[in-house]
Amino acid sequence: MTKKHRRHSTSKKREVVEAYFNGESMRALSQRHDICRTLIPIWIDKYERGEFDxxxxxxxxxxxxxxxxxxxxxxxxxxxxxxxxxxxxxxxxxxxxNGSTSVITGPSASRSDGGAN
Known part of the structure; x- marks a missing residue:
């Protein structure tokens, strides 16, 4: 049976690597954290390159x-x-x-100043 692909947080990866550096075996770490043993060396390389900083x-x-x-x-x-x-x-x-308008007649006409004949 294959395991489903999971993502692990950077803090968990850092925790696993530091536990390995403190002497815990890869087998014990993989069982305790339910991870594949082949991930641990990959995480160690990344840790040493500073990718978990x-x-x-x-x-x-x-x-x-x-x-x-x-x-x-x-x-x-x-x-x-x-x-x-x-x-x-x-x-x-x-x-x-504001202007008075009608649908039928339209806007009201402006007043003339008297100059029109």
């Missing part, structure tokens, strides 16, 4: 966060434009309501 993790996450921030800024910009458009449309609608 908090700074390295933050460096990996930084581009993802920057991409997400850019997407959110674009969304905010679109929403700001939409709000301005709706404010303008509302003001335009209010100004049209």
């Amino acid at each position: 908090d700074d390295a993790i933050e460096e990996e996450l930084l581009p993802k966060y920057e991409t997400r921030i850019a997407a959110l800024e674009r969304l905010v910009g679109r929403q700001a434009l939409e709000i301005e458009f709706l404010k303008t449309a509302r003001a335009h609608t209010r100004s049209q309501r």
Whole structure:
């Protein structure tokens, strides 16, 4: 029976590797943490390369966060434009309501200053 692929947190990986460095066997670690024994040497290599350091993790996450921030800024910009458009449309609608208009006759005619013959 094959085991389902699982993801393990960096803190768990660090814990397993440090326990190995403290003298615990790979077999005991794999049984206690319910992980495949072949993962432990991989995690040891990554640990020694510094991939489980908090700074390295933050460096990996930084581009993802920057991409997400850019997407959110674009969304905010679109929403700001939409709000301005709706404010303008509302003001335009209010100004049209203030004048007396009729569906049949249209807007009332403006008064002449008397100069027309």
